[in-house]
Amino acid sequence: MMKLAVLLASLAVHAGAQTPRFIAVSNELSRTITLVDAKTGATVATIPVGQRARGIQTAPDGKTVYVALSDDKPNVASPGDLIAAIDVASRSVVARFPGGSDPEQFAVSPDGRTLYASNEDAGTAVALNLRTGRTIATLIVGIEPEGVAISPNGQWIYVTAETSNSISVIDAKRRRVVANFLVDSRPRAAAWAPDGARAYVSNEISGTVCVIDGRSHELITSIPIDGAQGKPVGLVVAPDGRRLYVANGRTDRISIVDLRTLKEVGRIPVGRRPWNLAISRDGRWLYTANGMSDDISVVDLTAGRTVKTYKVGRRPWGLSLIY
């Protein structure tokens, strides 16, 4: 009973924490996950995963980090293409699930039961039961799918497709694609507003972010990013839903978009070639994975500048926060 009480208290502390304990970083070239102490920047663990590590997400309970792994064989599903589950406490890979061919990005349902992953070279998305480890659906989406984002209520999953310039909408209950719509050129990532009313899609080639009506699944408008000169990739919405932060890849900075006016209102330099990013629960700290400088930037959004840089593995692709 005592143990249970301690556990519940611990969970309550972590659930309520506003700043992360750790930052988990996927390193595509070094094929590792770096676990970074969020306060000190010290590397507390380097976890080998054996394959190219890209998409990374923390489970809703904060105990597990999932990583999309793929091998170097294009267009062929192989044992190297999988989703690995890393136990945060033991800092080791504790499970490997089939992730379809060449899994890249994925999203975990709010209840932690289902994982949806895009399969870049197969043009599909898979739904994976995280309890049984079995694939429960394989769905046809656009060509060269990448970004996967799930609505806050868990009902809708958006999958971007870079060649088709499309978003496929998956209904989680029916496990089928119920709509497709076009966006701008080369959509990479998607993110939902906290209230689920809107979603946002980055478009790398057109240098824009598309604003999507999250209920009708229709394009509302496009916002030019970084003077349409940036290469928007990762994006994240602030917890209060007021601002959107966009990783601009080639221009080595992030853009800040005011979601009331739908205008870009600022830019902050970070490391080289930021691809993906994460934000703390209190909305103060933003973290970027910088693919070409092998580090992550810590941005103080109150001060509006990068305040720390932490070295990680080679070619960091993405990151996820652990509380």
Added chain:
Amino acid sequence: MIITRRRFVSQSLASLAATALATRWAPPGAELRVATRVDATQPDIADGLAFGAAEADRSAQLFGWRVRRIDLSDSASTSRNDYDALVVGTPVHIATYDVHVPVLALSCASDGSANVFQLNSCSPPAATDAGARVVLWHASLERFGAEQLNDRYRAAIGRAMTGDAWLAWFGMKVLAESALRARSSDRTKLLDYLRSPSAQFDGHKGVPLHFDAQRRLVQPLYVVRGAADARVIREIDP
């Protein structure tokens, strides 16, 4: 399996809703008919067209559309009303076709009609590097989805994607995307879309590609050096 009335109604409503959502982009039976003409000396263009048509149809099906390729190379009797647009590898003399149909020209021999859009780069700069050449595309390109495109092409065709193959693939992509964005395969609407200043296309070259006022595709080129182990050594901005 016995389907209950409630389940049947539920499934039917769900199917209808899904169809309604999917087909907002397309009238029933929407189809883009793309006629193509190549000659026997253009195998890479023929392969690129086959690959491009398959990918264009794959993308179009997401929206309830189909893309159908009509090969004119050996069917001279095809009526001008049998297709909505043309992709032509051979010299373009528009009198052979129709002044109202969009024509994407892959060769540089064109009569310059207002409905002809030139995809090839017909006056490329000379390569100043020793032993180098300027190309439209190369199998060693990796960024902005080039590696994925090269991989898909090699898996489908069994050879590396050349500049000619890229041209043909891109031509099919441009037409399918124009029809989807114009929500029509009507020739006039396709021409209007292709001529509009806002029309931009992703050819996996890292920048939006568009047609200039003379309907020539504005695109980056690549300086390549080497033979069997050839690599891109420099990009030439459009």
